[in-house]
Amino acid sequence: MIKRAVTLGLVCLAALPAHATECKASYGAGEVSFRLATGSPGELGLLKALASEFNATHDSRLCWVKAGSGKSLSLLKQGKVDMAMVHAPAAEKKAVDQGWATQRTLIGSNEFYLVGPQADPARVTDATSIKEAYSKVADSHSLFLSRGDNSGTHKKEMMIWGLAQKQPDGQWYKVTHEFMRATLRQANGQHGYFMTDSSTWVAEKAKLKELKVLFSGDPILVNTYHALRGVKGDAKALEISRQFIEFVGSDAGQQILTNYGKAQFGDAMYTGISDSREHH
Numbered sequence: 001m002i003k004r005a006v007t008l009g010l011v012c013l014a015a016l017p018a019h020a021t022e023c024k025a026s027y028g029a030g031e032v033s034f035r036l037a038t039g040s041p042g043e044l045g046l047l048k049a050l051a052s053e054f055n056a057t058h059d060s061r062l063c064w065v066k067a068g069s070g071k072s073l074s075l076l077k078q079g080k081v082d083m084a085m086v087h088a089p090a091a092e093k094k095a096v097d098q099g100w101a102t103q104r105t106l107i108g109s110n111e112f113y114l115v116g117p118q119a120d121p122a123r124v125t126d127a128t129s130i131k132e133a134y135s136k137v138a139d140s141h142s143l144f145l146s147r148g149d150n151s152g153t154h155k156k157e158m159m160i161w162g163l164a165q166k167q168p169d170g171q172w173y174k175v176t177h178e179f180m181r182a183t184l185r186q187a188n189g190q191h192g193y194f195m196t197d198s199s200t201w202v203a204e205k206a207k208l209k210e211l212k213v214l215f216s217g218d219p220i221l222v223n224t225y226h227a228l229r230g231v232k233g234d235a236k237a238l239e240i241s242r243q244f245i246e247f248v249g250s251d252a253g254q255q256i257l258t259n260y261g262k263a264q265f266g267d268a269m270y271t272g273i274s275d276s277r278e279h280h
C-alpha cells in the first residue's frame with residue numbers, strides 16, 4: 001500500500017502515484033463509468049451490493065478505488081475520483097467549505113469497538129469512558145496496534161489519544177499502515193489492542209479467537225459515514241455520482257444498507273440514516 005505524500009489539510013497535496021487510482025474492483029458494464037473511493041464499505045462488500053442494485057436501472061459502471069478516508073478525500077480533491085464514502089466529519093466539512101466537494105450526504109453509521117486479548121492486561125473493561133480505556137493501555141504499555149494511515153479510524157484514534165492526554169509511542173505502540181481487516185488480524189495474532197469498526201468485527205469475529213470486545217458504547221465511538229461528490233472532472237461521471245448518492249439515501253438504498261450482513265453473519269453491519277442523525 002502506498003504511503004500518503006502529505007497529511008490532509010496541513011499542506012498542499014502532492015500528486016499520488018498512478019496505481020493509487022486503480023480499480024480494486026469494478027461493478028456493472030454500463031456506458032457511464034464513475035470512480036468511488038472508500039475503504040471498509042468496499043472491503044466488506046456493501047459497495048458491491050449497492051452498486052449491483054443501482055446499475056440494474058442505470059447505464060453505469062462503478063470503479064471502486066480502495067482508500068481510507070484521508071486518501072479518499074485527497075483523490076477527490078485532485079479530481080482522480082468522482083465521489084467518496086468516508087467517515088472523517090471535520091475533513092469532510094472542510095472540503096465542502098473550501099469548495100472542492102459537494103453534496104455531502106449522511107448515508108449511515110456503525111461504531112467503534114476497542115478489542116483486545118482475552119486476558120485484558122490493561123484492564124480496559126474497568127474503564128468508564130473510551131478516554132480512560134486508552135489511558136489504561138498507555139499507562140500499562142500494553143501492545144496497541146494503529147493503522148497509522150490518516151484513515152477515518154486513525155483520525156478517531158488520534159482524537160481519543162488527545163482527549164486522554166497521552167502521546168502514543170514506544171515499543172508498545174505498533175503502526176501497521178494496513179487497512180482495518182489486516183490490522184485486526186494482526187492484533188489477533190499478536191494479542192494486542194486495536195480499535196476496529198463494528199462492521200469489520202461482525203465479519204471477522206468468528207476467526208478472531210484471541211480477541212474480544214473490551215470496551216464499547218461511548219458516544220465518541222459512533223462512526224458516521226457520508227458520501228461526497230467532486231466538482232471537477234467528467235460531467236457524465238459526476239452526474240451519475242450524484243444519482244448514486246441519492247440512491248444510497250433512498251428507501252431502496254437504505255434497505256440494502258441496514259440489512260447488509262444479516263444473511264451471512266446474523267447481524268446487520270450498518271445503521272441507517274434515521275438512526276444515525278443524532279450523531280450527524
